[in-house]
Amino acid sequence: MPRALTIEDDTVTAGEIVAELTRRGLAVDWTANGRDGYERARDGDYDVITLDRMLPELDGLSVVTRLREGGVQTPVLMISALSDVDERVRGLRAGGDDYLTKPFSPDEMAARVEVLLRRHGGGPRETALRVADLELDLIARVARRGGVELELLPTEFRLLEFLVRQSGQILTRTMIFEAVWGYHFDPGTNVIEVHIGRLRRKIDTPGSIALIRTVRGSGYLLEAH
């Protein structure tokens, strides 16, 4: 069972994080104090950390900076009420792996934690990805379903690659937008939906088993059944 450490001084938010991550099968420890959080993160063997930006005693930025300086590579999801782009950049530069703005939906938070868990667990860089009968050749940038080559635009390939890499996980539209296009704002429902729709029409041809699923109210998911 993966272990998560939640460093969060607001008890309501902490309760939500702990409940959601526990529900998704993680063992979650919680501390409200920055210094205590830093020591636990340094000494404990955690797979992922959610870290509030503003904490008593030692703030979130200092915690992650110290962890990275001390050689601790546990993936960190920074959570902050500060949504400024600069804050985001600062958080990521200090060593955070992802950044989430409060208030957040538990789904989004959990999805991001799961992506971090997955990314961290990934071994050397793959040259090919495979889910069910869908194959992605990352060198030639070619995708095949059941051996038949799919005609994908570069953007569609990038989108598919992201979905396949995170297969089995729910991805919110903000996460997709960030990962595939690199912009950090919510583009609204339609845009991502349309892109997913097009990709779906190319991947999930009539007669084949649908790989891409829409999770109502949350996001999208690619998984083998």
Add this chain to the structure above:
Amino acid sequence: MKPIDLWRSGTSRLLLVYGGLFALWCIALIGVIQWDTQRYLSNVVDLKIDHISEYFQKIDRARLPEALAVTESLDLRDVISHGLFDAQGKLLLGNLAQIPAGLPLDGKVHPLEHGVQRVEGHHPVRARGIAVHLPSGELLVFVRDTSVIDTVRAIIDRAMLWSLPLVVIPGLLGALLLSRRPLRRLREMETAVQPIMRGDLRRRLPLSPRRDELDLLAGIVNSMLDEIERLMGEVKGVCDNIAHDLRTPLTRLRAQLHGLQRETAPDDPRAALIEATIADADALLDRFRALLRISELEDLHRRAGFDDFDLAATLRHVVEIYTPLAEDKRITFALEATEPLPPLRGDPHLVFEAVSNLVDNAIKFTPPQGRVRLRTSLEREGPRIDVIDNGPGIRACDRAAVVQRFYRGASAQSEAGQGLGLAIVTAIAKLHSFRLEIAECDGGGAKVSLLCWAAEPAAAQSLPAGMG
């Protein structure tokens, strides 16, 4: 500073009025002096003629020719004319040819404007004369020319003609010089006011150490700006707090609804209701997010994050992302770039967000099978981005309002939208000192343009004064 502007200044006007009054006063003063001098000199002449005539009246008739000859010989400057006439007006003695016309024969001094007729010819100089009856019945006339008085009058007139330019020219020069400094101060204030008018309420008018009336005025304006800034801050703070405070419980509400949705079977009749409720919560959250985003953008006074970036590449991204959306609505959407664009200084993410919002709006409001064009051009001042659609357009009366928070034009009522897209674009444009222009294109649709000039060109690394 143009000279014409100098003459328009208050100081110049004051000096001109003062100079004019001073000139009038000079004229009046000299006029009085002139009048008094003339009067005095006339009196002197009159007295003299009077004395002469009185003297000759008392002289014995027999000695009169001799006395007149002596007087004539003593009149070296030849200013006195005289004549002795018999009762018929015939000249008996003297150098006057006839009794001067218009001279009353009443023994009093009278002016002779046209001079006198002398024996040797007409003497056209103004004069004053007297005619007295002698006991013998003859008429004795003395005329003294008053050219001296006229000469004095001419001297005073000339003095006045000279003194007028001497008063007026230094006055004008003084006005020019004196009004330069206040005008320069006003220009400085005008420059300082520009950013304030564009919405940068942190700026203040410059004050000089002289504490003059301009400083007094600037001080008053600055206190007003302090107050406006404070009030704006309060209003914005209240808005932000409401948006922020409501967002957290809304997020929780949505999470709980989502939890409920997970536990409800898809075929349960309540599932649709839950989904609709979630959609409403999402719409509310989107609106709050956009509001806070605008507020956040308005707070971003810094330009430290600005960099030179490839505008064309950013626009290609927009096209790549929005083309499928347009195609789904069977709208033709294309990037029209007439010429290569130079690097633009700014935040590429924010410019992307701004253009995305414009394109998103255009696609949203254009009917199916319509056309949306993202056009770029390079104008003399910098790149220009036009988003042109053939939808219903934005009415001229709505154009100022659509850039404000929470406004949606009449045609927007039927479309989903938060009415905040253009407000976000405005905030981003403001941050970059770009201009947002809303117009109508020839076909009747909307043409929304982002004029990227005020952004410093890539070569200029320096920030404008006070920025940064």
